[in-house]
Amino acid sequence: MTPEELLLRLDVGEDQDTEFKLAEGGLPKSLWETVSAFANTKGGIIILGIEEQGANFKVSGVRKPETLLKTFWDGHNNSQKLSTPICSDADVHIVRIADHKLVVINVPRARRIQRPLYINGNPMMGTFKRNHEGDYRCSEPEIRQMLRDAGDEPQDLRILEGFGWDDLDSEAIKAYRNRFSSRTPNHPFLALDHIGLLQRLGGWSRDRSTGKEGLTLAGLLMFGRERSLLDELPHYHLDYQEQLSADPEVRWTYRITLDGTWEPNLFNFYYRVYPRLVADISVPFKLDKDSTRQDETHVHEALREALVNTLIHADHQSSLPLVISKQRNAFIFKNPGRLRIPREELYQGGVSDPRNPNLQKMFQMLGLGEKAGSGFQKILRAWHEQHWLRPLVDEPSTLEMTRIYLPVMSMIPDAVEYELRQLVGDQYTELHELDRIILMLAQRLGAIGNENIQLYRREHPREIGEHLRRLVNQGWLDKSGHGRGTRYRLPTSTQTDLFGETLPSPPLSLRHNGGSEHYSPNSEHYDANSEHYSSEHYQQLQKLAVPVREKGRVSKELVEKTIVALCAKDWLTLRTLAHLLNREPDTLRNHYINPMLRAGRLAARFPDQTNHPGQAYKAKQVLPQ
Known part of the structure; x- marks a missing residue:
């Protein structure tokens, strides 16, 4: 690990595969629990000589790194301390940052025949795994499952x-x-x-x-x-x-x-x-x-x-x-x-x-x-042929379980893309593909971490971290927490004010249109005129909505007249109408949209699927015959 890479890890903080320890008084006793946890999970890196100060980390260094290394290797190669040696010489080294020396220990993921990797000669009490909260002692069922898998x-x-x-x-x-x-x-x-x-x-x-x-x-x-x-x-x-x-x-x-x-x-x-x-x-x-x-x-x-x-x-x-x-x-x-x-x-x-x-x-x-x-x-x-989100394979850290998730949705559905365009503005077309995927996941999942994005992408976690920081700096993501608990969300003001309600994770039907050779034509792949507006066009819609948006109480006739004007040429979703009119979505749905549908003044884009995630409305009298 280079000094630059180490500083980058400091900037990101602790996570599922990075652990900082002070090591001021020698080799920390908790180090062996972390070695076991990393090896039994996905591997990770332990850095000795880092002091935690609140939400930040400071390089303090270790006084005698060579002595520390000898103590580590003595324990590492002692079966009463560690059940199986897991590190090679290349996995442990000293890194200098300014006047400080740090010890970096890379712990590989244990092969199945090495698991459970336990400490102190006791598999039932000395087997650990890693989750987002740190190291935890494995339960007996987890350990027995590892033992079954270890056999030939x-x-x-x-x-x-x-x-x-x-x-x-x-x-x-x-x-x-x-x-x-x-x-x-x-x-x-x-x-x-x-x-x-x-x-x-x-x-x-x-x-x-x-x-x-x-x-x-x-x-x-x-x-x-x-x-x-x-x-x-x-x-x-x-x-x-x-x-x-x-x-x-x-x-x-x-x-x-x-x-x-x-x-x-x-x-x-x-x-x-x-x-x-x-x-x-x-x-x-x-x-x-x-x-x-x-x-x-x-x-x-x-x-x-x-x-x-x-x-x-x-x-x-x-x-x-x-x-x-x-x-x-x-x-x-x-x-x-x-x-x-x-x-x-x-x-x-x-x-x-x-x-x-x-x-x-x-x-x-x-x-x-x-x-x-x-x-x-x-x-x-x-x-890949269907242009759907990449299948992911996940191993929940707290369960001895494998999960295969096969999403039946396009990489960035049209309705989601429109919402993200409203957030980012004209710069959306210049975004890196990874940035778009990150924003899409934040829109669909709510709060995300680096580990969520890794499930969909092949980039290294450090590269993903760089993109996350850039999106935060641009104001397109909000960041909360630190270290393993860091989470990213779309700006609250955007989700609440722009669309009138927090964005759910819209379920997509398994039936797709003719763009996919495998599904019957019950389309959720929206056409080219489905709310992909330029900034100029959206400003025109805002002007039409002024008589209602800028007043607290107006007549029902004026609201209905404005809705018809807004929906004269375009299919508009409930969220977009709520934002344009500055009204609650439920109020619009119950007091205006539904009555206007029954009266024949509006048409629903998906009349047979009331709760369709792409549901939108258009003034009926101007629909093409």
């Missing part, structure tokens, strides 16, 4: 004591065999009986050292009965939810979960869920190289990969549920268990380390799932 033996090949053929759903096995036969009619596995087929698939095994033979965890998961699954895995839980209502009080509009009406093994779950995941995706007419019509798109393929990966990579022995959500603006796949490879390698592709290789094989025999680490690449390709 496949988790799903374990032979289950006391389980056998009667614990399996024979109908699921027959259905599997039929699908297998349809795909590969002459496969030699099909000549075997059910037990023989299970043996070849890894669902039934024999321990050569003990002679013990029986059903494996993979066999139970893929084909098991509900009661048998819960006997072996008390916390086993599969949950598919469709959350397609605009009403926040409606938690889900359709659900598939364990309810006693079906056998909830992975085979049955997949074939119940996949058709519903892709139900709204239309297939354009397209022929393959053999002049046969293709019956799916790259989006179909991506959702299939995401579903299969969630099922085969889950730690089904965890107490956490496996949850898949189909929302109005996204697909979300959550499975217990962290990634077994670094997230960067997942995005690059080509690397695979399955938690349950036998489950993977069972699905692959049906043509489902990729083995060579290319499955996520198919997801990235499909989303």
